[in-house]
Amino acid sequence: MTDFVNFYDLLGLKDTANEEEIKGALQEEFKIWTKRASMSTKPDVKQAAEKRLRDLSAAEKTLLDPAARSAFDSTRHQRAAEAQREEMAQTRSTANSSAEWVERAKQFYAQGKGHSAHYAAKHATLIDGENAEAWFVAGQASFMQKEWADCGVEFNHAISLDPTNAEFHFEYAESLSGLGGWKEAKPSYELALQLEPNNLLYKAMVASCWRHLENFQKAYDMFVEILNVNDAVDFVHDEAARSIIGIIITSGMLPKNFSHVGNAVRSPEAIAFLEEQLSNFDQLRVKDEGVRATAAELRKAVNWAKVQHFEVRDDPRFWLGAAGAAVLCFILGVNGFPMLFLLGLVIVGGGGFIFWKRSYRYGWMMNAGKYSYFTPMSAEPAGQAATPQAVEAG
Template sequence: MALDNYYNILGVAQNASAEDVQKAISEKRREWTPRTGHPKLETRQLAEQTIKNIAEAESILLDPAKRRDYDQQLAAQVAAPEPTQAGPTQGRDWLQIARDYLVQGNSSQANYAAREATTQQTENPEAWYIRGLSSELLGNNADAEFELSEAIRLNPNDASYHAELGDLYKNNELWNKALPEYTRASQLEPSNVYYSAFVGLSEGALGNIEKAHDLLKAAYEKLPDDETIRYFYGLALSDMITRTWSTYHDGSQSILTENQLNYSKEKLAIIDSLKITDVGFVNDLDEIRLNVERAELVKFWSFGGMGGLVFGEIVTIIAMFVFFGIGQGFVVLGILCLALAVLWVVLFVRSHRVPGWKWNWKQSPAYVRQTGLQ
């Protein structure tokens, strides 16, 4: 029996690090999990098989001993000749053959059969859909765009066709094209939570953060246990956090107000409740968390002006002793000097030992203070 090439399934090199393998596993799960609820049987079966393959890849490639053994088996299999495929014959049901190959995970054969199917049935939207899906899996994006568009032209009311074209655009970060396709899919099939979630994801990528948040929050409330939905909702929440921060000319951001700090802490608490394990997301969130912790931390951020304080204290204390030494009516002046010495220390502490957000505010130019949540 042929050995599945888990590296090809995940889209990573054979010498990929464990971290890269884990990242690819998370990405592939997010890509294929929504398709397990696909209305089309062949796509649903393909998604289920792919999810199973991803789980097997995770079990083997993240275990050093199993991975070494697997690599040896894979090397031996690659050295063996590939079996010869039977050539095409007249009268075959190429659409069904394409479906079968697709479910088996053989994208190249599925694509060949689908091309034959579109030749046999030029006006069959399903043939064009299978052809487009297989082209997409092969990375032939231009072909896939044309073929999926043909499926939509022939049947514009099939939500899955629009969603698949949206996936193609999403995977290539063409969000302005992905949004209308996902929107149309969601309109045609409002009950599909994934479609509305992808609308939210597209809105977020296009900078419409609040709309993205509302859509993804609604999706999460409907499917709170879905890992992909939780991840998308977490992305929206993290964008909501940084959107409130003040921004410098170079694009860097910082927390300058107490409202920004409190808002960030509130959203972080929600994100933590989602229990997202994606490595890339966790790393990005750690950077946000460090900024929040720094903004909340109360400490001496600078000792600038300490020399002036010490000099002033010395002069004031000397004056105090002089006035106390003179006695009589100068005692009041001595008390005032003592009070002044204490006041200077209090003012220095209050101006230097502050929360991080207040220190950031003091150090930032006026134009930065006017940005972000006030």
């Protein structure tokens, strides 16, 4: 049997996609299917997610290696045609009832064969249009194939037939959030959570909606609740921790355009805000080493921003010229021109003071690009002035 996967279709990319586009698509797909593999309790869904992750790993190795990609491209069309013929042959079934076709669809879905799974599930709906599970599996197969319009219709049909099924609402929300529709997805995530209040994955996704809608306080509080649950699944626990550190970085004093954490702290207010938030963060049960490393990097940036650093920003010829003028005044001063000697002292004293003020600056000033002679520590911040408590949006 031909087990061929078109990696471009898998990632939703054209065969002309560049390396950056491929890496971006891989990152998004790995995030989606890691979550599904980690959280699903249904064997077919878990198997499908694990199969998709294996395919994504193969796609990463192939498409990011120029030689392997060239070899893949040279045989892709022929192998895809052979695989399609075999897959179509497999859809021929002796199944008669709608339930039997649904089981067949689940088998295809678990094997990562979205097209065949959709065919079998739709066949089940033709036999029994009131079979909610058939419509749901059809929606899952469309989700796998990135057929977003069909996916939404099929999930909605399943929900209309079984409105108390939390999983139906959750999967429909997933299809919306996958396209960036967090505002549209939030009501369905919330319905799923209402039906299963103890489901931490559902709670995490509601919190993610609040975060994307910039209601950072609600998102923060929900993620903290998840971290405080002792038996939280590792994936959900780690995702909550990553989200909290992300909220700390993006919802407070930090500017929108900083390139990395190290240059983000640009005001005294940002220093105070981050110190408080990092102190709170230290009290949380965070297990993910990557998240802890990010917090440590941010703490290092805060400490650097709090102290003064030496950095010469001026043209050294200016200061050499001033020094030369002072020396000349001293020479003339000791040779009968005392006023010039005093002028030399003024040049040395005043110039030295200005040099010190311009060269020794707080780290936050250097990040913010502040070069005035006497910028006080209470200067107006260069970044955002909001805190999570003050942000109310969404």
